[in-house]
Structure formats: structure tokens, C-alpha cells
Amino acid sequence: MSLIQVSNLTFAYDGSYDNIFEQVSFQLDTDWKLGFTGRNGRGKTTFLNLLLGKYEYGGRISASVSFDYFPFPIADKGRMTYEVIEEIYPDYVHWELIRELTLLKVDETALYRTFDSLSQGEQTKVMLATLFLKENRFLLIDEPTNHLDLHARALVSDYLRAKRGFILVSHDRAFMDNCVDHILSINKTNIEIHKGNFSDWWLNKERQDQHELAENEKLKKDIKRLSDAAKRTSNWSHEVEKTKNGTRNSGSKVDKGYIGHKAAKMMKRSKSIEQRQQDAIDEKSTLLSNIESADSLKIAQLPYHKHxxxxxxxxxxxxxxxxxxxxxxxxxxxxxxxxxxxxxxxxxxxxxxxxxxxxxxxxxxxxxxxxxxxxxxxxxxxxxxxxxxxxxxxxxxxxxxxxxxxxxxxxxxxxxxxxxxxxxxxxxxxxxxxxxxxxxxxxxxxxxxxxxxxxxxxxxxxxxxxxxxxxxxxxxxxxxxxxxxxxxxxxx
CATH class of the missing domain: 3.40.50.300 (P-loop containing nucleotide triphosphate hydrolases)
Known part of the structure; x- marks a missing residue:
């Protein structure tokens, strides 16, 4: 077991005014099987490329393992599959490769066909089998389910469940639930890590969102109530101030000591209300920052004249x-x-x-x-x-x-x-x-x-x-x- 430490990571693409990551810090265990989730365009693939050292960035990423990326870029897909495997991992042991391919239901004869003659599912399985043979590596698996049919998805998910030490980018809930034990989530304002599979993370997120929405409503009411109280106190203070140099209705002289004491009490109360109001505003501002907008969509399909x-x-x-x-x-x-x-x-x-x-x-x-x-x-x-x-x-x-x-x-x-x-x-x-x-x-x-x-x-x-x-x-x-x-x- 070792750690991948990310400290104060800041990154933006050249020519962009918006940081994709800003002062982000967290750590990962290299034994974890991480599902990586977040809405499109949040920077999942960018983060994998930062781990691979492809871009310059602010902050620090430290790890005692090396990273490999799936899908591995194949220079010439017209070569024999065993030659492609040698390109990915020149020091592989043949019997170990056959063991991995057998787990993925890929026949050994595939090694002696050109790589481009394999189906996309077979290509995915061959690359995964080869990359997992490497020692002291942490695998960055970027959307392996694209172009895999239902049967192949189930097979690859079972294969990954038996492995450890990878980040998996996938949007297939059932696929992730079967093979990950932690979720790395890119939210609107932060990155968080949750122990468990995708369904565990989603349930926790829904509970957190509902709690924040309820707290937000409560604080909105508190702020309005305190604002109304502040206005009343201000009006009282104004009325008291007018009586300082005036007389009571009975015509007797005003007790300026009493008035001053009353004004001081009102001032103290006003300051207390203002502080409580500001505290409520500050607390409210920390809520809802990571609630995802998921407004309902509509479709206006035309009726057809026949059933x-x-x-x-x-x-x-x-x-x-x-x-x-x-x-x-x-x-x-x-x-x-x-x-x-x-x-x-x-x-x-x-x-x-x-x-x-x-x-x-x-x-x-x-x-x-x-x-x-x-x-x-x-x-x-x-x-x-x-x-x-x-x-x-x-x-x-x-x-x-x-x-x-x-x-x-x-x-x-x-x-x-x-x-x-x-x-x-x-x-x-x-x-x-x-x-x-x-x-x-x-x-x-x-x-x-x-x-x-x-x-x-x-x-x-x-x-x-x-x-x-x-x-x-x-x-x-x-x-x-x-x-x-x-x-x-x-x-x-």
C-alpha cells in the first residue's frame, strides 16, 4: 500500500481564463478501486493527463507508483496482436498473458490475428489484460465500456472487480457498482472521495442535497425574520431618539437617564440581531454549492395517423x-x-x-x-x-x-x-x-x-x-x- 498525494493542484488550459482545478488537495490509496465520476467537461480526462505528466500545473502530485493509461495509443493497428502487446509491455510473460486473456474469454488465436481485425470489445480486453500484467503500476482506465455490448460489459466489470489499484472513468452505474470500492467525484466546487460504490455515493449525495435544501429554506426564513426584527429595532431607536429633547405627553420633563439607558439596550439588541443575521447569511452561503442542476427535459413528438x-x-x-x-x-x-x-x-x-x-x-x-x-x-x-x-x-x-x-x-x-x-x-x-x-x-x-x-x-x-x-x-x-x-x- 502507498499513497498518491495531490496538494494545492491548480490547472487551466493555455488561453483559458477559467481554472479547471484550483487549490485542490486530496490523497488516494494505490490499493483502491476508484470509480471516477462527474458531469461532462468537469476535467476527469484532464486529471488523468495531469497524473501522466502531460501538462504543466501548479501544486504538487507525488506517487511511488507509475501510471498507465487505457486505452493505450496503438501506432499501427495493422500489426499482429502479439506485436501490439510487445509494444505495450515488452517484458510480458506468455503464460501470465494467457491467464488474463482466459479470464476475459479471449481465445489465444487472437494473438496471431492483426489487431485491427479484432472487434472493439476484443481490443479493449487485450489492452486491459496486458496493462494489468505490469507491476508497480496504477492504471488509469478511461471509459472502457464505450462500444462494449452488455455481455462484454459484465465480463470486463467482473474482471476489474478482481483487480486493485486503478481509477475507472465510467458513466455506467451497474458497471461501477460491481467493481469499485471508492468513488472520486468532481463536483461543482470541489473534489471529494467516498468509500463504497456508485450507488452508495449517490444515496449519500441525495441525502446531503436534501439536508442542504432544508437548511437553506430554514436560513432564508431566519434571515427574513431577523431582517424584520432589525427594522423594528431601528424604528424604536429612532422614536426614542426623538424623545430625548422633547417632553412626555403629560407635559413633564423627559428622564434623559432612562432614555439613554433604553437607547443603549436597544443598540445592544440591534447589534446582536445584525450579528445573528450575518451569521445566518454566512452559513447560507456555504450551502447548495455542489447541488447539480438537473432540470426536466421535454420532447414534442408528432402524433402519427396510424397506430x-x-x-x-x-x-x-x-x-x-x-x-x-x-x-x-x-x-x-x-x-x-x-x-x-x-x-x-x-x-x-x-x-x-x-x-x-x-x-x-x-x-x-x-x-x-x-x-x-x-x-x-x-x-x-x-x-x-x-x-x-x-x-x-x-x-x-x-x-x-x-x-x-x-x-x-x-x-x-x-x-x-x-x-x-x-x-x-x-x-x-x-x-x-x-x-x-x-x-x-x-x-x-x-x-x-x-x-x-x-x-x-x-x-x-x-x-x-x-x-x-x-x-x-x-x-x-x-x-x-x-x-x-x-x-x-x-x-x-
Missing amino acids: QLAELAHVSIVYGDRTVCSDVSFTIEQGDRIALSGRNGSGKSSLLKLICGEDITHTGTFRKGSQLRISYVSQDTSHLQGSLTAYAAKSGIDESLFKSILRKLDFARIQFEKDMSAFSGGQKKKVLIAKSLCERAHLHIWDEPLNFIDVISRMQIEALLLEHAPTILFVEHDSEFCRNIVTKVIEL
């Missing part, structure tokens, strides 16, 4: 001589929230594209309602560049509504001034979802919409789908999300 929107009967999709899916049959009816489920490569994205109207070679029967309007969210965000204003205009959506949705998804106003190419992966995905929510459509089709998106935003999207019950067909590997919102599952 059934689309039908697939015994559909098979073929690429060249390879059949990616076969004999698929299901209908899409108004109000359905359908999850397409299956392992990577089983044809989920191809089916979505077929329904969206792309020219996909297929057999069987596919019928789609006439004049059916579809809003599509792609897996791919690489095309996003330029300003949000120009993107809204090009997409034919209302710019004010578009930006309002992004604000609810935790976009700071300063982000509106940036080029989209500079956004984080999660922020880019939010742009696509916000655009889809602005579009007037009968059916929403989303292909892995939650990749890179933070947990709180996932919960907002869940609440949206449950409240407004739009017709939606989607592919998503977040098991908690699917369990909460689906009405029908199509297993490929």
Missing part, C-alpha cells in the same frame, strides 16, 4: 458474403420504447439505418408508414465542428430551444462560444441528443446515445422518456438505463 409506424418480417441484412443478422421480425407501434439488444456485430446499427431509410441490402419484408418523420442520433460525433449557432441553422431547429436544452444538460454559457470540435466526447453526444429533442418527428431512433454522457444527464434522459413516453427505438448497453425505460426488447 403502427413500421414492420419488419423475416428481415436479413447481408454485406457481401456475410450475413450480419437474419430472420428479424418486429413491429414499431406508437408509445413503444424498444431496445435492440445483441452482441457487437449482430446488426443492430444496420437495422436502425435500414429503418431510417438508408440503402441497406436486405431480404424479407420491411414496411414503413407513409410520410413517417424520423429523428436519428448516430454513434458517430466526428462530423461536429463549427459553432452551435451555425449547426442549429443548418439542422433547421430553433436555436433558443436547442441551447436551452444544452443548458439543462449542464452546458456552461461559455461553451456556446466554442467550436464544437473542442467539446468533450460527452458534450458532443449531448449536442446530437439536444438536436433530436428539437426535431418534430413521429419516431426517434438513437444509436448508443449515452456513450460518454455523464450519469446525471443519463438520469435526466430517463426521466424524459418515462414522463413523455415518446415512440423510440434505440441501441444502448447501459443495463440500468434499459431496465428503467424499455417496454420491449428485441434480442438479435
Whole structure:
């Protein structure tokens, strides 16, 4: 056991006026299995890069271990997989590697195939197996669940549960709950560490938020009551002051000693009220600083003139001589929230594209309602560049509504001034979802919409789908999300 010590860490990117981290201090145990959470753009990947020594920063980071980053950058993915492994860890022991690959259900024959011929899930498993072979290393695992299907996610999560000494960036609640024992959370104003898994941390956060909201309301009432008392005391003091040089109603002379004593008592009471009021204001100012805004989202889906929107009967999709899916049959009816489920490569994205109207070679029967309007969210965000204003205009959506949705998804106003190419992966995905929510459509089709998106935003999207019950067909590997919102599952 050893410690990673972070002291007075301060960092901002060149040309930025805003510090991402400011005077941050905490320590981590190298035996911990840390889940790293926080809303998109808060600096999770930046912090991992600071640990790796990629940027200059203020303060101090000290550790007796070295850091490795996942995903490891592969210079040439066309090489044999065993050559890629040698690049990552030249001194690996073969039988130890086979042991790790067996735990991850990767066949040894994968070593003798080119790395780029492996599925993305297999590539993830090979890199994790190799990196965990290294000794005296602390592994920084950045969003390994992207592009992993449900089965692979469960397998990798079980694998990580048996390991120790890593930071895991993930927004999949079930995945983290299974394999971490501490949570490192980047909040609005600080970084905190909590013992337990994600659900433990979230329950504690909800309790803390409710306590702070209740205290805030109590202090608001106290401040108003004390403010009213201060005004009354001030008025009394003013009235007493007027009697000093006057006479009583009876015409007798004023007892200036009594008046002075009474004025002094009122002054003392006034000072006491002012101090109590200031204390309440100071206490109130420490509350609510880390409560996340999670305003409700809306979707205005168009009603369709028929109950059934689309039908697939015994559909098979073929690429060249390879059949990616076969004999698929299901209908899409108004109000359905359908999850397409299956392992990577089983044809989920191809089916979505077929329904969206792309020219996909297929057999069987596919019928789609006439004049059916579809809003599509792609897996791919690489095309996003330029300003949000120009993107809204090009997409034919209302710019004010578009930006309002992004604000609810935790976009700071300063982000509106940036080029989209500079956004984080999660922020880019939010742009696509916000655009889809602005579009007037009968059916929403989303292909892995939650990749890179933070947990709180996932919960907002869940609440949206449950409240407004739009017709939606989607592919998503977040098991908690699917369990909460689906009405029908199509297993490929």
C-alpha cells in the first residue's frame, strides 16, 4: 500500500481564463478501486493527463507508483496482436498473458490475428489484460465500456472487480457498482472521495442535497425574520431618539437617564440581531454549492395517423458474403420504447439505418408508414465542428430551444462560444441528443446515445422518456438505463 498525494493542484488550459482545478488537495490509496465520476467537461480526462505528466500545473502530485493509461495509443493497428502487446509491455510473460486473456474469454488465436481485425470489445480486453500484467503500476482506465455490448460489459466489470489499484472513468452505474470500492467525484466546487460504490455515493449525495435544501429554506426564513426584527429595532431607536429633547405627553420633563439607558439596550439588541443575521447569511452561503442542476427535459413528438409506424418480417441484412443478422421480425407501434439488444456485430446499427431509410441490402419484408418523420442520433460525433449557432441553422431547429436544452444538460454559457470540435466526447453526444429533442418527428431512433454522457444527464434522459413516453427505438448497453425505460426488447 502507498499513497498518491495531490496538494494545492491548480490547472487551466493555455488561453483559458477559467481554472479547471484550483487549490485542490486530496490523497488516494494505490490499493483502491476508484470509480471516477462527474458531469461532462468537469476535467476527469484532464486529471488523468495531469497524473501522466502531460501538462504543466501548479501544486504538487507525488506517487511511488507509475501510471498507465487505457486505452493505450496503438501506432499501427495493422500489426499482429502479439506485436501490439510487445509494444505495450515488452517484458510480458506468455503464460501470465494467457491467464488474463482466459479470464476475459479471449481465445489465444487472437494473438496471431492483426489487431485491427479484432472487434472493439476484443481490443479493449487485450489492452486491459496486458496493462494489468505490469507491476508497480496504477492504471488509469478511461471509459472502457464505450462500444462494449452488455455481455462484454459484465465480463470486463467482473474482471476489474478482481483487480486493485486503478481509477475507472465510467458513466455506467451497474458497471461501477460491481467493481469499485471508492468513488472520486468532481463536483461543482470541489473534489471529494467516498468509500463504497456508485450507488452508495449517490444515496449519500441525495441525502446531503436534501439536508442542504432544508437548511437553506430554514436560513432564508431566519434571515427574513431577523431582517424584520432589525427594522423594528431601528424604528424604536429612532422614536426614542426623538424623545430625548422633547417632553412626555403629560407635559413633564423627559428622564434623559432612562432614555439613554433604553437607547443603549436597544443598540445592544440591534447589534446582536445584525450579528445573528450575518451569521445566518454566512452559513447560507456555504450551502447548495455542489447541488447539480438537473432540470426536466421535454420532447414534442408528432402524433402519427396510424397506430403502427413500421414492420419488419423475416428481415436479413447481408454485406457481401456475410450475413450480419437474419430472420428479424418486429413491429414499431406508437408509445413503444424498444431496445435492440445483441452482441457487437449482430446488426443492430444496420437495422436502425435500414429503418431510417438508408440503402441497406436486405431480404424479407420491411414496411414503413407513409410520410413517417424520423429523428436519428448516430454513434458517430466526428462530423461536429463549427459553432452551435451555425449547426442549429443548418439542422433547421430553433436555436433558443436547442441551447436551452444544452443548458439543462449542464452546458456552461461559455461553451456556446466554442467550436464544437473542442467539446468533450460527452458534450458532443449531448449536442446530437439536444438536436433530436428539437426535431418534430413521429419516431426517434438513437444509436448508443449515452456513450460518454455523464450519469446525471443519463438520469435526466430517463426521466424524459418515462414522463413523455415518446415512440423510440434505440441501441444502448447501459443495463440500468434499459431496465428503467424499455417496454420491449428485441434480442438479435
